[in-house]
Amino acid sequence: EIVLTQSPGTLSLSPGERATLSCRASQSVTSSYLAWYQRKPGQAPRLLIYDASSRATGIPDRFSGSGSGTDFTLTISRLEPEDFAVYYCQHYGGSPLTFGGGTKVEIK
Amino acid sequence: EVQLVESGGGLVQPGGSLRLSCAASGFTLTSYDMNWVRQAPGKGLEWVSYISSSGRTIYYADSVKGRFTISRDNAKNSLYLQMNSLRAEDTAVYSCARSGGGYYSYMDVWGNGTTVTVSS
Numbered sequence: 001e002i003v004l005t006q007s008p009g010t011l012s013l014s015p016g017e018r019a020t021l022s023c024r025a026s027q028s029v030t031s032s033y034l035a036w037y038q039r040k041p042g043q044a045p046r047l048l049i050y051d052a053s054s055r056a057t058g059i060p061d062r063f064s065g066s067g068s069g070t071d072f073t074l075t076i077s078r079l080e081p082e083d084f085a086v087y088y089c090q091h092y093g094g095s096p097l098t099f100g101g102g103t104k105v106e107i108k
Numbered sequence: 109e110v111q112l113v114e115s116g117g118g119l120v121q122p123g124g125s126l127r128l129s130c131a132a133s134g135f136t137l138t139s140y141d142m143n144w145v146r147q148a149p150g151k152g153l154e155w156v157s158y159i160s161s162s163g164r165t166i167y168y169a170d171s172v173k174g175r176f177t178i179s180r181d182n183a184k185n186s187l188y189l190q191m192n193s194l195r196a197e198d199t200a201v202y203s204c205a206r207s208g209g210g211y212y213s214y215m216d217v218w219g220n221g222t223t224v225t226v227s228s
Contacts, residue, residue, distance in 0.1 A: 035214035037153075044112075044218040045153070050208065056216065088153055092212045096169055097143075099153040 002026055002091050004100035012108040019076040021103045023089035028069045030093030036065055036074045039102075040085045048087075049074060079105070110134035110217050112204050117222030124194050128222060130187040130204030135217075138182040141207035143215055144189050146200035146224075156202070157189065158211050167211060172198075194226045 003026040013019055023034065032052035037045040047056040049065035052072055062077040076083055084107050089100040116128040130142070144156040157178040158167045166178055177190040187204050201223050205215035 033212060037215075042220065044203065044220045045205075045215075046218070047208075047214060047216045050214040050216075090153070090214065092214055095167065095211070097155040097158075097211075099145075099155070101152040 001096060002029065002094060002098055004089050004091060004098055006087075006089060006100035006103045008103060009101075010104045010106060012106050013079055014108045015079050015081055017079050019074075019079055019083070019105055021074040021076075021087055021105075023067075023072040023074070023100050025070045025072070025091060029072075029091045032068050032072075033091060033093035034065075034067070034072050035090045035092065036063075037088045037090065038083075038085045039088065045088070076105075081107075112206065112217055112219035114202060114204055114219045114222040117202065117224045119225045119227065120194055121228050122195060122226055124226070125190070125192045126194065126224060128189040128191065128202055128204075128224070130189075130219060132185050132187075132206075135206075137180065137185045137187065141210060141213070142180065142187050143205045143207055144178060144187075144202060145205050145215070145218075146198075146202045147221070148197070148200040151200075154200075158207070159187070160211075165211070191224070194224075196226050198224060199226045200224060 007022045034052045036049040039045045053065045111133045159178045175193045179188045201221035203221040206217040207213045208216045
């Protein structure tokens with residue numbers, strides 16, 4: 001089983017700042033099969049990025065994903081008020097599908 | 109609007125059973141592989157089960173294998189999760205999620221979830 005470790009646990013930033021979130025896998029993720037999701041309280045998770053760097057439909061270009069192998073990054077270039085949420089990574093390159101523990105992006 | 113809505117959660121005693129449902133709107137469930145994912149209080153997301161569009165391919169997480177059964181009724185555009193022999197550690201918000209294609213895939217549409225509490 002691939003274990004995904006997200007860091008930091010909490011990121012305290014101001015609107016307009018850049019956010020850099022890390023997702024590290026315990027073993028190499030096949031074909032960069034890694035996704036990122038955003039979740040706000042009481043709402044369904046929202047797919048942001050798939051295949052490590054492809055933006056999902058309707059996702060603003062301030063969200064970008066990068067990485068390969070065991071190290072992946074989600075970058076939000078300039079935080080908007082609606083971006084403060086919890087972010088999860090997920091791999092789908094093997095079984096079982098697993099998620100990281102999440103990074104909370106909070107308003108400083 | 110593409111939407112998934114779960115129902116059927118509630119309070120159940122350890123050893124009890126519940127059946128969760130997931131209804132789709134804005135798209136035809138028949139055409140898609142589907143998953144159940146849960147989130148325990150204060151914890152991260154955990155994949156629970158997968159079913160192919162035809163219903164012929166099914167996978168479970170080890171934590172629920174032998175106790176949970178995923179199924180679908182394409183005529184009713186619905187997905188189900190039968191949960192038996194429930195344990196305290198099954199307490200979570202259960203969400204259904206549409207697969208982007210196959211088991212080895214991201215999940216592109218999610219429901220808000222339904223809460224299952226296992227407690228005496």
